[in-house]
Amino acid sequence: MSSLNHIVVFEHQKHTFDLKNKKEKEIHEALEKYHGNYTPFFKLIRNGMQFNQHVGVLKVGNTTIEILPKADTKGEEVWRPLLIDMIKTIWGFNVKTSGNADLKLKSNSILDLYFEFFVNELEFLLHRGLIKKYNKKEGNLYALKGALQFSKQISQNLTHQERFYVKYSNYDANHKLHCILYKVLKMIYQVNNKVDLKSRIGNLLLNFPEMNDIKITESIFDKIIYDRKNQHYEKALQIAKLLLLNYHPDISKGKDNVLALMFDMNILWEQFVYIILKRDLKDSGVHVKAQVSKKFWQSESGTKSKMKPDIILEKDNTTIVLDTKWKNLYGDKPSPEDLRQMYAYHQYYKAIKTVLVYPGEEEKLISGNYFKIGNDDSLSDHICSIAFIKTHENIKEWRKNINSFVKKNLLNISFEQ
Numbered sequence: 001m002s003s004l005n006h007i008v009v010f011e012h013q014k015h016t017f018d019l020k021n022k023k024e025k026e027i028h029e030a031l032e033k034y035h036g037n038y039t040p041f042f043k044l045i046r047n048g049m050q051f052n053q054h055v056g057v058l059k060v061g062n063t064t065i066e067i068l069p070k071a072d073t074k075g076e077e078v079w080r081p082l083l084i085d086m087i088k089t090i091w092g093f094n095v096k097t098s099g100n101a102d103l104k105l106k107s108n109s110i111l112d113l114y115f116e117f118f119v120n121e122l123e124f125l126l127h128r129g130l131i132k133k134y135n136k137k138e139g140n141l142y143a144l145k146g147a148l149q150f151s152k153q154i155s156q157n158l159t160h161q162e163r164f165y166v167k168y169s170n171y172d173a174n175h176k177l178h179c180i181l182y183k184v185l186k187m188i189y190q191v192n193n194k195v196d197l198k199s200r201i202g203n204l205l206l207n208f209p210e211m212n213d214i215k216i217t218e219s220i221f222d223k224i225i226y227d228r229k230n231q232h233y234e235k236a237l238q239i240a241k242l243l244l245l246n247y248h249p250d251i252s253k254g255k256d257n258v259l260a261l262m263f264d265m266n267i268l269w270e271q272f273v274y275i276i277l278k279r280d281l282k283d284s285g286v287h288v289k290a291q292v293s294k295k296f297w298q299s300e301s302g303t304k305s306k307m308k309p310d311i312i313l314e315k316d317n318t319t320i321v322l323d324t325k326w327k328n329l330y331g332d333k334p335s336p337e338d339l340r341q342m343y344a345y346h347q348y349y350k351a352i353k354t355v356l357v358y359p360g361e362e363e364k365l366i367s368g369n370y371f372k373i374g375n376d377d378s379l380s381d382h383i384c385s386i387a388f389i390k391t392h393e394n395i396k397e398w399r400k401n402i403n404s405f406v407k408k409n410l411l412n413i414s415f416e417q
Helices: 022-037 076-091 110-128 150-157 176-191 195-207 218-222 231-244 265-280 336-349 395-414
Strands: 006-010 014-016 042-045 048-051 054-060 063-068 133-141 164-172 258-264 287-290 294-298 304-307 311-315 318-324 353-360 364-369 383-390
Touching (some): 006 076, 022 042, 022 054, 022 258, 054 265, 063 076, 076 265, 076 395, 110 176, 110 195, 110 258, 150 164, 176 195, 176 231, 218 231, 258 265, 265 287, 265 311, 265 318, 265 395, 311 395, 318 336, 336 353, 336 383, 383 395
Antiparallel strands (some): 014 048, 042 048, 054 063, 054 258, 133 164, 287 311, 294 304, 311 318, 364 383
16 A cells, blocks of 8 residues: 555556645655656656656655556555566576575565665675775875875975875775775665665675775776676676666755666566576477567668567577567457567568467467468468466466466477477
């Protein structure tokens, strides 16, 4: 149930605020400002907003707005843990990570999930020991170390001959990787509302050495090179990137900071189906590929266009193309645009079957054929199907539904030789 501190809505749903209420007005103004300055996950309506296909969490000051997926009639008590479990499946949170066999994330929202996972990773890094690097520094020392900077030595130490202004290398833990992690640690200390995490975050702040403050941009993460020495930092830095690049502090008031942790459900659904099939079909001789692009069109000036289906299943020179769609298809008639796209996949990937994959309340497969063009029978036996895979409130059962549906309805039919 929603409250002013925790608002729950579903994707594509509208939410309005009572602008006579001071706190609701402040939340509304912060979201208006966020919408104007950053890539929006919603559109503004009168006294509120309407969300789109993005789900996740918007945290405005002390108020958490949770946007959940909605593929059937199930309520928030079902879709909240399902969304969390989908993300765990895609990221691999439900397996042993960083040598920690007892990693058990019990979270009430996506934000809690990422905070808890970051805390687990940072506790592991501290236990293992923080890596050190050589850092270039300069300043006044009482011993000659490194290279003496003559101009600054003269300007700053003319009356202090006991000091040396030098540039030198220091081997310590104060480097870019730890500055990033420390910045996240301080940020979640301010933002976190989960009681059982507060003490763990406080302990980390006591034990993690204080680092220099650095300006965070996407390029700082792009320049990180992983090797054998720092490979175990990758998970923590991935979480750090996600949190820091989506955190927008309110400089003017200082209390309506916005943290947006949002995910496109179309992409989540595609990755979820792909990961499950990739894992569960690996011993069946079926090759599962994602986002295999082919050139589709080129202009006289050289501008190119490519096509890129979501998932491809291959076995014994036979190809099936899956295109995932996270939406309710009322009836059995997909859009003409989707059918034309699947027609092109038949041609360019020489697929014997193409399938539009939707979530559904019941398992169902509807197949259809393309009409032949004139005397051309080349596509008359090619099938474009609509697959409805039954959702389940238990992630393991949902995974079984996806796996068994593909094996029973697609592979056995198309790959039997």
